[in-house]
Amino acid sequence: MQKYIQFKRERDLGEILSDTFKFIRENYKPLLKALLKYTGPVFLLQLFALGYYSYVSVGQGNNLFTSGVIGQGWGFNMVTGFFFLSLASMAYQAFMNGTIMQSIKSYIKNNGEINVDEVGEGMSQNWSSYLGLGIAVSIMIFAGTIFCVLPGIYLAVPLCLVYAIRTFDRLGFSETISYSFNLIKENWWISFFTLLLMGLIVYVIALIFQLPAIIYTLTKTITYVNEGTFSDPSSMFDWVYLTLNIVGSALSYIIYGMLSVCIGFIYFNLNEQKNHTGAYESIENLGKDE
Secondary structure, three states: OOOOOOOOOOOOHHHHHHHHHHHHHHHHHHHHHHHHHHHHHHHHHHHHHHHHHHHHHHHOOHHHHHOOOOOOOHHHHHHHHHHHHHHHHHHHHHHHHHHHHHHHHHHHHOOOOOOHHHHHHHHHHHHHHHHHHHHHHHHHHHHHHHHOHHHHHHHHHHHOOHHHHHHHHOOOHHHHHHHHHHHHOOOHHHHHHHHHHHHHHHHHHHHHHHHHHHHHHHHHHHHHHHHOOOOOHHHHOOHHHHHHHHHHHHHHHHHOHHHHHHHHHHHHHHHHHHHOHHHHHHHHHHHHHO
C-alpha cells in the first residue's frame, strides 16, 4: 500500500523534486485518466493548431525556398496560425494546470486517493476562472518579456502559482494574482531555482519524444547533401516529419504536467511558511483524537 504524501508541510528544494516524482509514480493512472477526460478537447485543439501552423509555415512556404517568392496569403496564414496556436496553448495550459490542481485537492481530501469524478466537478465549477487566469498570465508574461526578458522571468515565477491559489484558496481573479506575489515574497530565488531544475528535467524528458523527428531530419539532410540534391531545403519537411513532430509534441505536452505537480508542492511549501495551515490542522486533529 502506498504511503500518503503530506502536501501541507514545508519542504526544501530536494524534497519538492523527489516528492513530485513520488506523487506522479504512485498516482500516474488517475492523473492520466483525469487529464485525458477533462483536457482531451483542448488537447486535440492544441494538436490541430500545431498541425495547421506547421503546415502553413512549412508547407505553404515552399515557394520561398524554391522560387524566392512567398506564396499568396502566406503572411496572413502565418499570423492566423500563430494566433490560433497561441490561444490553443493558453487554453491547454489552463485546463491542464486546473486538472492537476483539482487532482491534488482530491488526493488531500481523500487521504491519498484521487477521485476522478471530484476532479470533474472542480473543473466544471472553475474552468472559466482557470481560462481567464491563463490568458491574463500569458499576456502579462509576454508583455514583460517584450520590454525585457528579465521582467518576464520575474513575473513568471509568482504567476505560475495562480492555478493553485484559485483551487485551494478560492480567491477572486484580482485577489489571486495579487496573492501570488505576496506568497512568493522573500522566496523568489528558491522558487525560481526549483522551477528551473524541474523545467530542465521535464525538457530533457520531452526532448526524448522529439528525437524521431530530429533523427529523421538529420538523416534526410545528410542524404541530400551526399546526393547533391539539396536545392530545395523545404523538401525535408514532408508529411513524415510533420507527423513525427506532432506526435512528439503531443507526448511532450502530457509530460509538462510534471511541472504542474511541482508547482503544487511549491505552493504548499510557501503557504505553510506563511500561514502554517498544515501545522494548525495537525494540532486540531490531535485534539480530536484525544
